[in-house]
Amino acid sequence: MEKKGLMGYFVIGxxxxxxxxxxxxxxxxxxxxxxxxxxxxQFTIKNKGSDTMVNLAQAWAETYTGISQTASVEVSGGGSGxxxxxxxxxxxxxxxxxxxxxxxxxxxxxxNTGKVPQEFIVGHDALAVYVHEHNPLDRITxxxxxxxxxxxxxxxxxxxxxxxxxxxxxxxxxxxxxxxxSGTYFYFREALLGKTRDFGLGSLDLHGSKDVVEVVERxxxxxxxxxxxxxxxxxxxxxxxxxxxxxxxxxxxxxVLAKTYPIARPLYMYSLGEPTGEVKVYLDWIxxxxxxxxxxxxxxxxxxxN
Numbered sequence: 001m002e003k004k005g006l007m008g009y010f011v012i013g014x015x016x017x018x019x020x021x022x023x024x025x026x027x028x029x030x031x032x033x034x035x036x037x038x039x040x041x042q043f044t045i046k047n048k049g050s051d052t053m054v055n056l057a058q059a060w061a062e063t064y065t066g067i068s069q070t071a072s073v074e075v076s077g078g079g080s081g082x083x084x085x086x087x088x089x090x091x092x093x094x095x096x097x098x099x100x101x102x103x104x105x106x107x108x109x110x111x112n113t114g115k116v117p118q119e120f121i122v123g124h125d126a127l128a129v130y131v132h133e134h135n136p137l138d139r140i141t142x143x144x145x146x147x148x149x150x151x152x153x154x155x156x157x158x159x160x161x162x163x164x165x166x167x168x169x170x171x172x173x174x175x176x177x178x179x180x181x182s183g184t185y186f187y188f189r190e191a192l193l194g195k196t197r198d199f200g201l202g203s204l205d206l207h208g209s210k211d212v213v214e215v216v217e218r219x220x221x222x223x224x225x226x227x228x229x230x231x232x233x234x235x236x237x238x239x240x241x242x243x244x245x246x247x248x249x250x251x252x253x254x255x256v257l258a259k260t261y262p263i264a265r266p267l268y269m270y271s272l273g274e275p276t277g278e279v280k281v282y283l284d285w286i287x288x289x290x291x292x293x294x295x296x297x298x299x300x301x302x303x304x305x306n
Contacts, residue, residue, distance in 0.1 A: 043071045043278045049083020049096030051208045052125065052184050052227045053267055056298045057096055060286055063294060071278040077208070080183030087272055088112055093279045097268040098125065098183035098227075115273030122286050124301040126228040126251035127188055127263040128237040130176075130213055132220045136163045139239040139248045142262060146192045148173055148223065151200045158221070167220035175203035176212050176224030184209065188225050191263050225263075228252070229299025256301045267300065 047057055054077035061073035083095035084105050090113040095101075101117060110116045129145065131137055140161070147155040156173055158165040165171065177199065178185035189199055206212050212226040217234040228251040231237055239248035242262045255261035275283050285291050292302035 045071055045073045045094065045279055045282055046092040047073055047094045047096065047269075048076045048078065048086045048092045050080045050098040050183050050267070051077045051210075052098040052182075053096040054208075055210075055229070056123070056267075056295065056300060059294050059298055060291060063290075064282060064285060068281075071282065073282065079179070079181040079207075080186070081181035084270070087117055087270055090272060093272060094283070095270045097270060098265065099186045100266075100268060101270055109272070113272060117270040117272060118274055120269045120271070120283055120287070121266040121303070122269050123267045123292070123295040123303060124256050125265055125267055126256050126261050126301070127184065127191070127225055127265060128228040128231065128251040129240060129263075130216045130224045130226060130231075130235045130237060132167065132216060132222060133234050133236055134167050134220060135165055135236060137161055137165075137238065138236075139241065141241045141244055141246075142192060143243060145240075146197075149175060149177070149189075149199050149203070150193050151198045153200050165221070170221060172221055174219055174222040175200075176215050176219075176222050177203040177205045178209075178212065178225075179205045179207055184226065187265050188263070227300070231299070253296070253301050257304060264301075 047061065050057075054075065057075045061075045065072045080095075080097040080099055083092065083097060084101055086092040087095040088105060088109045095117070101119065106117055129140060135158075137158070144155060144161065147153040155161065157171045158168055158173055159171050178188075180186075185205075193199070204215065206215065209226040209230050212224040213230045213232060213235055216222045216224045217232060228237065237251050239250045240262055241248045247260075249255045249261045251261050251263070256264045269283065269286070271279055271283065287303070295302040
């Protein structure tokens with residue numbers, strides 16, 4: 001999937017909007033047909049958070065900025081925790097999250113700003129388990145993943161998964177993970193280990209979803225997890241079963257909608273308080289059929305009612 005150009009177009013759109021504000025008093029739109037005095041001020045929606053969602057958020061922002069007469073959207077990543085922190089501090093209008101906001105975070109946001117964040121599910125994502133394209137492994141269970149990633153895990157070699165990996169002479173499994181402020185890290189850990197067990201030490205912890213896939217691409221002994229929208233032709237996504245003896249399901253749109261793929265999750269946006277004005281219009285557009293087409297185009301799973 002090609003994601004490279006989104007930021008470039010987005011920056012151009014924001015630069016044009018900014019230039020408009022500098023050069024024209026009040027940022028009034030052109031062609032108002034007779035100067036009625038109803039000039040509308042350009043509004044910038046500030047949106048920050050999940051690295052899993054950043055390409056999707058940029059695609060939404062680019063399209064919406066191009067069609068809106070009154071608003072532009074400014075997007076940055078940094079992880080779900082970073083987006084929530086910005087919401088708590090009142091410095092963004094919308095936080096993107098690949099995990100649900102915590103009750104303590106809701107309470108802190110209300111304490112700091114006087115507003116309770118409002119939750120919107122804007123799509124779904126299958127959290128895929130990636131291995132190198134030449135790895136003979138095709139499927140794995142949640143239990144096996146727990147023993148690979150979990151504290152004091154018992155699976156450290158590929159041969160323990162009943163395969164011989166010709167391109168991994170050491171036989172050692174190299175664990176690729178995300179940093180702890182990532183919603184993907186939080187969700188994957190809980191899906192595998194519940195609330196009482198932690199990840200083991202010694203994994204390579206990366207900032208972004210795309211970074212995980214890129215490292216797995218060039219590391220034959222590696223295993224990693226990331227959104228299915230980040231797949232490339234040089235990695236393999238494993239089919240996953242909840243337990244030995246259960247059916248294995250691939251991470252794809254059909255299995256996520258059927259709720260058979262066991263590591264699927266909602267994607268969230270949180271507004272600071274009940275959304276109003278331009279923020280509400282933007283969120284309504286994201287939830288519309290037009291906004292949800294972009295969800296599917298970017299490799300995520302749109303809401304069923306669209």
